[in-house]
Amino acid sequence: MRAAHSTGEAISVNEIDEPEEYEEAADLHEYLAGPILTPPSPHAITGEMSPITRGHEFSGTIKDVGSGGFLAIEGDYQIIWLVVQEKHAILLPDEFPLDLGALVEPLTVAWYAASRRPIQTTRTVLVVGGAPIGLTMVQVFKARGAESIVVAEVSPLRRVLARKLGAADVVDPLTEDVVSRMRMMAGDAGADIVFECSGVQAGLDTALAGIQVRETATIVSPWEEKPVIDAFDMGLYEKHVIGSVVYDDGIFEAVVDAIWSDPRLMVTSKIRLEEVEDKGFKALINEQDKHVKILVDIPA
Template structure:
């Protein structure tokens, strides 16, 4: 079968590998749509989070490894002891742990039953591929002490920052301030429900945030999604006394934190990565209820054989024009 595999820095190939066999307690899935994630780009460019050459101490993962962890598909076989899913069911896959032997960017994949999350029959499979990245945002908002009526700041309007905006709007947050240097991404943020969009090159973002929030001089919750020092500084300075900053971004170098400001402002810092039990289901419910309407996140759909030129290179050289590029494997 075909599989998109990462062999090393800027070396991604469509290989022919053996088709996996469905075992007891497992399901075999035909992937339909697969999203390209920021972590995939880090690997492609050989960043600090790239897959190691030696086997991972927990998963045994080593190169080459099949890519694709944001995906939907249709069950084509169920293993012994699986009684609550059937052939033909639509699923999204929750990829909490992988051994690298298979990923969503392949013609077939086998996963343990617990990783296959049933999708409503009415949900299109391309929308199903957005469940995973939206669950990252859903989890990050859950990690914060967000309350009804709070004000929120999102620094960095890449795919995850824009997902945060949507989740905040789904939680009925009215004041959502986005700070982003890219004009196109600021437009995306406004489309997805940001109440205020600031360009930190043109304005003093922190002063503007304090003006918008009035007497409290800062937002209740900030979400740092930029991965750059200036973004972290804005998030921290943009929160009010005893406010919380949730950091989601992957950092290429260790940032500097102003501990003095944290102490004087009695501020809180939290980290958020991936998701936990209930997050996928929460996102599915929000989409079905109409609180999340993420279709506009899909800015391009390509074929497996186009993944380098129209996928990875497009996200590197035309990143401001894209939120989520999906690979269509449904044919």
């Protein structure tokens, strides 16, 4: 079988044996700034090390049940074949499209992040950054009844998608003052809830400036550099910053049960496995005005 292998610095498609153990995952951030989670030496539990097979957002069909509670899963999008413990397999409803199933994982990241802050329908939410993390945050807050969601994003394509997915307003931070626009909508106090999804210093500055006194900004994005935070401003206005990453047990099931709109609007391209580096990772890096999510169509 074929697999897209990563060293954290490059991608190659190779023939490998069908897996007998669960394999580690990697993503775009690993490609850009890795190796971060790619183990350079054998992992203490799995024994895996670089190069590893990429992929952690996928769906498939159970083809075999092995001993010891393992399932063999065959997929159309993102994976060809995977062996996983039964307790880690989330069952999808009948007729649930597999390409939609491949988007459940990023939605789960957003669902968990949103769960860290109490949500009321009257609350105003500012999402800084409209890449996949930010767009999934919009969908989650829309589903949970937030009255007003504002997205700050530089890409015209992603601003359009943010509106389609439920944002009440979108702002281009390159041409407008996001904080001033936010206060026009929410009153001079600013946003009730802010999520930093850009992973850049300017985005974090906007997020912290946009929240109300004694409210909280949640950092969901991965970072390549150590950001700078104005401690005086944080202390003066009693602002809070928390982080959020991945999810807890039971979150996947909640997201599958609550699919509220079609997140496939975020899928801007489907490619073959052999194209994963040039038309996948490099396209996401170099053509951000054209792409949000790219699915790998394995059988193609």
